[in-house]
Amino acid sequence: MPIIERISCRDFPLEDEGVKVKDVLKLIEKTGFEEELFKVFDLESIKNEFIEVPGASTLVHAILNIENRLKKIDITAQLKDVKTVGFTDENQALLEIANIENEELLKLFRKDLIDFETTYSVKADYFNQLYDMNKYLSFLLNKEYRDIVNNNIDMLEEKNKENEDEKVFKTVIDNKKNRYVRAIVSKRYKDYNIPFSVFVTLIQLHSLNKNKNLSFSVSKFSLTDSEIRVEFKNEKEYDFFDKSKVSFSLVLTNDEIKRDAVKLKGLFSINFDDVNAYLNPNEGNTNIMSFKHGVKVDNVKQKLSSLGFDILEFVNGTLDDLKFVKRVNTSTTILEIQDRLIQKVDNARDKNFLPLKEEVKKRLLLKKVDNLFDLLSLVDKVDEVFSDEYIQAQDYWRYKVYQTLVKRGK
Template sequence: MSILKRISIKSFPNHDQGIFIKDLVKLIETSEYKSDLINVFNIEAIKNQFIELPGATTLIENILTMEERVTKLDLVNTQLCNVRCKKITENSQAILEFTNVTNKDLIRRERSDMVYAETAYSVRQDYLNGFFDIDKYLSFLKKSNYEDLIEYNLDQLKKKTEDDTREYNFRLVYDEEGKLYTRAITSSAVYKDYNIGFSVFVALIQMHNLIENQGEKFKVDSLNLNESEISVVFRNLETYQFLDKSKISFALELTNDEIKREAVKFSGLYKISLNTSDITLKPDEGKANILSFKHSSKPKTVKDKIGELNVSIAEFISETIDDFKLIKNAKKPDDLRLNLIKRAKFAGDSDFKKYKSDIIKVLSIRVSTIFQLLEIVSKTETIFSDEDVQAKDFWRFKLYQSLIEDLKKQ
C-alpha cells in the first residue's frame, strides 16, 4: 500500500493543451542534477517553447502537489552497525532504529541523532531477508505471539552487527501527519536519485522533440501516481483501423519506481479502442521495453539514450503491428476465450490472485466473433483497483500472450 493515497487520472480537461518548457523546470528545482539537466538539454535556449501535449499541465500539477504533501530525506552512506530492527509492529511492519544520524534536517525535526522509522513497501523484507535471511522466522514468531523470542533474536542481531561497516542509503519520508517511514534501501555506491520529477522532465523534453521534429502527436492518456512511483501513459494520436469500427493505437508508458533499484523505463503498449471501452495489451518485457536507463547512469548518458526514443518507437511499432492481423483472422474466438480463462485460473502472480474469480466470471460468456470476445475482455480492465498496478500489468501481458503469441504458434 502507498504511504499517501494514490492519484489516478484517466481523463484530462479539454483546456489543458500542453505546457511551456520553462514550467517544467519546477519538476527539478530540488534535484541535485538541475544544473546538469539544464545544460545537457540546453533549456535556456528553448525555455519559451510550448510542448503541444494535451494533459501535460495536469500531469505536472499533480506531481508537484504530491511532492508538497511529503518530506523526503535520505540517510546516505549509513553503516549497518548504525541500524537495527527495534521491533515488529502489529501490522507486521518493522521499526528501524538509526543511530549516529548525520542528516541535519532529520536531527532538527527529531531533535536527536537517534531516529525511529516504520518500514513501508518491501523494506521489511529487504532489511530482514536481504541482510539476515530471518524475515519468515520472525513472521512465524509474530503469528505465534512469541514476543519474547522476537526481542531475543533482534537483540542478538544487533550484537552480531556491531562491527558491520557495510554502507547503504536508507530513503526516508514523512507523511502528511508527520509520521516517518523508511521507504527504500539502495546502494550507496552507484545509486543516483533519478526521481519522479527527473524522469518526467526528461520524458517531456524528448516528447517535445518527437512532436516538433518527427511530426508525432501524443496526449497524456492516464496517470497513476503516489509519493514514490509513477506510471504515465502517452498515447500516440495516430490510429490503425482494426475490426468493424475498432481502432488500434500505440502508447508509450513511462514508469519510475523510486523505492526500487530498477531502471526508469519507457515501455510500448497497444490500445484497442472499441465503441465505448478500451483494451490495453502489453508485450513481454523483451518486446515492450523500448528504452530504459539505470539509476547509475550519468545525466549525459540519459540524454543520449532518450535521444534514441523516436527510433526505438518506430522499431517497436514495425515489429509488432502486423501481429494484430492474427487476431482478425482467428477462426475460433471462443477457444481464445477459454484459453484466457485457463491463463487466469492457473496464474501464480501473488498480486493477481485476488482478481481471478471476477475475471473468470466476466469471461464465462460464450462468443462467436472476435469483436464479441474483445468486448467482454474490455470489461476486465475495470476490475483492478488503482493500487494494483502490478496485477493490471500482469493481466495485460496475459492478454497479449493469448491474443497474439498463442496465435503465432498455430
C-alpha cells in the same frame, strides 16, 4: 500501503493543452540533478517553450502536490549505527539511526538519534540482508513471541556492532512528522525519482513533437508517494478492419522503492464504438526504453535520443503482428480462442493476478462469443476488473490477451 493516498486521473480539463517548460522545471528543483540536466539536455535553449502534450499540466501539478506534502531525505549510515528498537502493532520494525548528520533532520528533530518505521519491503530487506531471518522473524511476531524476538535481535546486533558497511536509508517525513524508511539502497544508487522520470520523458516527447511530428497526450495516470504509471497516447490511429482502429500508447513506469529501471513500454488498443480492448505485447519485461538507477545522466539522454526510432520500430512490429488477428474472425475459431483465454486464466500463477483470477474468469464466461468484435468487447469488460492498485495484474492479463490472439493467429 502507500504513505500518501493514491492519485489517479483519467479525465483532463479541456484547457489543459500542455505545460510550459518553466513549469516542468519545477520537477527537478530538489533532485540534485538540475545543473547537470540543464547542460545535458540544453534546457536553456527551450526554457521559454511550451510542451504540447495535453494533460501534462494536470500530471505535473499532481506530482508537485505530493512532493510538497513530504520531505524525502536520504541518510547514509553505517550499519553499526542502526538498531531495532521495537515493532509496531502491524509488525513493522522501528529502526533507530544514530550519528545523523543531515542538517534538515537535525533542525526538524533537534537530535541526531532518530527512529523510523519501516514500510513497503524494508523490514524484509533489512533483516534478510543482515541476518537472513525475515521469515523466522515474521513467524515469531505473528505468534506474538516478542521476548524471543527481542533476545534474538539483541544478540545479533551485538555481533553487528563493528559493522562499518554503509547503506543509504531512503526516508520520508510527512506533514505530521511521522517518519518512515521506504527503501535501503547502495551508495551507487542514483535517485531517478518520479519527478525526474516525468521531467525527462516530457522533455523528450517535446523534442519528438518538434522534430519527428510524433504527438502524444496524457490519457491516464496513477501515482503515490513512491510509484507512478503514466499512459501517453499517440495521437495517430491506424486502420484495422471493419471501421475499427488501432492506437498506441507509451507507458512510463517508475517505482522509487525498487532497485529497478525506469521504463517506457508500449501498449496497444483495438477501438470501435465505445470499446477499447487493450493488448500488452511485452508482458512488462521487454521495453521500448529503460535506464537503471546506476547510469549517468548523459547516458539517460543518450538512451532517450533514440526514443523516436524505438517507438516507430515497436509500433510497426506490433502492427505486423496484429495482422494475424484478422485471420481468426470465424465463429469456430473465436470460440476456440475464448476457451484458450479461459484456460490461460485457469493456469495463471502470477502472484499479482491471483486475487482477481476468479472474477476475470467469471466475466470471460458471461457469454459465448460469435465474432472477433464480441470477443474484444468481452476483453474490454474484463479490463474493468482492475483498479489502479492492480496495475501489474492488468499488464499480465493484457499480455495473455495479446498472446492468445496474436500467437494463436500465427
